[in-house]
Amino acid sequence: MSLDTMWNDWTYWLSSMPPDSLVWLLLPLIVFDATRYCFAALTVWLTDVWHELQHTSNTNHLARSYCPSVSLIVAGLNEGDSLQGTLERLWGTYPRLQIIIVDDGSTDNMAEVARAFAKNHQGTIVISKKRGGKSSGMNAGLAYATGEITIVLDADSELSKSAIWDIVQPLADPAVGAASGNVRVRNGSTNLVTRLQQYEYLRSVFLGRIVSSRLGILGIVSGAFGAFRTELLRQMGGWDVGPGEDEDIVLRIRKRGLRIEFVPQAECYTDAPTSWKVLTKQRRRWEWAVVTFESRKHIDMANPLNRHFRLDNFFLFAERWIFNLLLPLWFWVYLIWLFCSLGLSGCVYPGLLFYVLYVLGDVIQLLVILWYSPHRGRDWRCIAVLPIMPLYQFYQRLVTTLAIVEEMLSRRSFRDGFVPEHVRNATWHW
């Protein structure tokens, strides 16, 4: 079958579809994916365009008038190779900066690198401890933090020149408990895996969090780069045991009625996994956290009878439950139903339709991203991966489903090596 024939057949099939059948066929996409990603992004974009036209927008024009003292915690394990560059680049970017480097039981030269840096950079504290997990590392750093604001940064990440200035600005508002930085992929050009992640980060971290933040349902501050009120962290006792400690701390802050802000200008470049295996492992951890925290540990936030209940928290939870728990599961049910009702050959044309619509949706999102992005010249290149993004999303759905199932059935997250065994055994298995 030639492509022309196939194209003719598909257009014929599409034109011959009754509108109600077509709506039913596309209903899941229209209701969930398109609503979540395209419609929300378009709505926010249109709002900003409206404000732009009215000259009332303040987007991209952060006034850097707030200059609190900042303690920057860099906790890592075996990050000797990347630590030096990270520290050198951020040194001197903020006037009232205390750097706390926590070596969480590294077996490489991370501690030596940190000490060498501390020797030449006054005000830098190095803490070496036995491995206790990232949370304990950050909490150890918190014990020595003297700044009003505590920023956490991954050792393999790189900040833009004004990232610290930008990320602390929302915290001038006492109602804001934490601010999330804009995490971007540094090694985007390494291979297909990183190129796909580069666009994914733009879509879900950059654009997704702009939307979530506008809607007031931002439920995560990246562990790679986020800012918190030090006193608030101390009152809460710091981070709980991970994995997913970055999401957990944000939910705990939200419980206290404080807002979380996303600062797209505060850019942090991090290294994304370069292999499918590592990527799968990372994404499983991320998805476990949804089950552990939104469905178990902090379920009280969505309970109208609980004192922690607030409507924005409920929407946050509802969004997570629907898009991170139900939809992946429903996706497979829908797929099976499609196969059963249309057969394998009958699924080809609907599949092509979905593919085209997903690519179209990504194009729209990329256009919105380019509207907001300060690096348009670089970000538009992501258009190259858009044709295969639907397949990548299919892979993501697979991994998410696997993670949800294993976490729901066996609490897999508490057997993961992200946290050392003696800590895993001692902590609560939510």
Place this chain on the structure above:
Amino acid sequence: MNILYIDKNRHEARLLHSELLGYRGLNWNLSHCDDYREAIDAIEQTMFATILFRSDDSFDIFSLELREILQSANCPPVVAIGQALNEDQQLRLVLEGLDECLNQAETTGVDVMRRLRMAELRRSVVQKHAAFILDEDDETMLGEAFLASSHSQRFNFDTNNPLESRMQVAHVSYRTPLVADDGNDLPVTLNAFDSLESLLELLQEDACRFDALLLEQSAFEDASGEAANKLIRYLSVIPSIVLTHEKSDFSALSYLERGYSDCLIARDDSANDVALAIRKAVIRRRRNLLASISKQQVGPNVNDRRTKVRSSPNRRRHVRFYFQQPVIAIPILPDGGPDHAGRCEATSIDISLRGIGLEIPNRDQLPRRNWILGVNQPNGTIGYVNGFLRRINYVEQGMHAGMVFQSKDDDFFVPERLQPRIDPRTKQLDTPTSSKQLDQWAELGVLTKYLVQKVRTCPECTAVCCVANGCSQCGAFHLQFHDLIHHFACAYVGPAAEFEHHQITQCPKCRRSNLVVGADFEIIRSKYTCLSCDFHGDVTTQVGCCLNCRLRFPLDLGPEHDVFGYDVERLDILAVVDAAR
């Protein structure tokens, strides 16, 4: 009175014994030994009141044998009779511990017995005076008793010069071998007093004004009992000799009982007798004084070797044994190095626990005082010992040298000299003796050199430094460490004090209590605060602080030095002597 009489000549012994039998004033018993070594054993086993030692040998042998007797344990006072001893020799023997020394030609049996009794009294009186406290109430009674026991007959007493009519002693001189001016004759100046009271007035001003007191017995008769009593107080300070014209020894012994050093009777009224008595008394006094200083271990003469020898009355004698072995003898130069030119192969003659006799081949130059001697030991090794040259006799083949093993304090091989020590002045870790000299000894095979340790020293003055963990910023030692606790369950990390809650360990975050270290939490000692520069860090730096110039420096800047120690195969003297026995 139990007397031990030592005399090799049995015939002379019998003669003296028969002479002594004529002495009726005392119940006495005389035991005779014809070998001085047997006598030494007898002295150690039996308590004698006095010893009478008579010998016809030369002064060297006479004094050698006498010295061994004096060094035996619990040796009683010894009175020696020599064949022809001059005054110097007599005084030297008195200095070495002899109580009285007489010449046979001038001595009768009665004189000997009197001297023996006086010697015994002297010893007992000295011991009494050591603890004698004069009771004010008894002063008069003592004085009266003194007067009652004194002789009534007067000397020819002249108030202007009590000695003038009787003898001329102004030209008498004496020598004091122990003092620095040894060898110089000191003239005796006699100061005359017409009464005991005028003498006492001067003594009250300065008790050490006179070297000796020469008292006519008639002076006591003119004086009051109180004055005589007061004089007794000064007898322990000034040696006092009483002159009587009594022919019997009753009066003389009574003076000795009161603490007077000596008493001359009518038979001893020549100027030489008086002068010799004065000199002996002075030397006795000096000897006792040195002995008492040595016992107290204070004063400038503590390290005087001769004092020490005499200060140990319980010292055992050291019998010499025939011992002929090749001995490596290496003289020690004044700087502590070996005298390569003086090194020689000697042959031992005899050995005792105290020293060794050597026959050294003919040598042109004068021998040095300090020697290292390498002696074959019974186990086949060569043991080294430090000895000093005590006596030399030049013979045809060379010389016979008497070496005395150095005491522990003076021993060249004492471990304190061979092991590295910190010099209190320069604070440098090195051997007290120059390592250059010790290396020379090591090259000769006497010492074994070995590496003790490697030390970091001050880069400025090479003194040793103390090393401590200091601030990595400023090097200060004044640090405050902060212990943190990491609670595993909730990942909380906080100061240890936060976990103390009503004497139980409770996490301040999750309130879980009764936490067990290791299972529930760990202690992170991760950070310190420098109290000098307020620097915060987690890893301290090893900082060296010079003990001498106080310079602080990172330890890796301090040069590393090898510190060597030296060891010596010491001569097992006991084993060698035992083998020689």
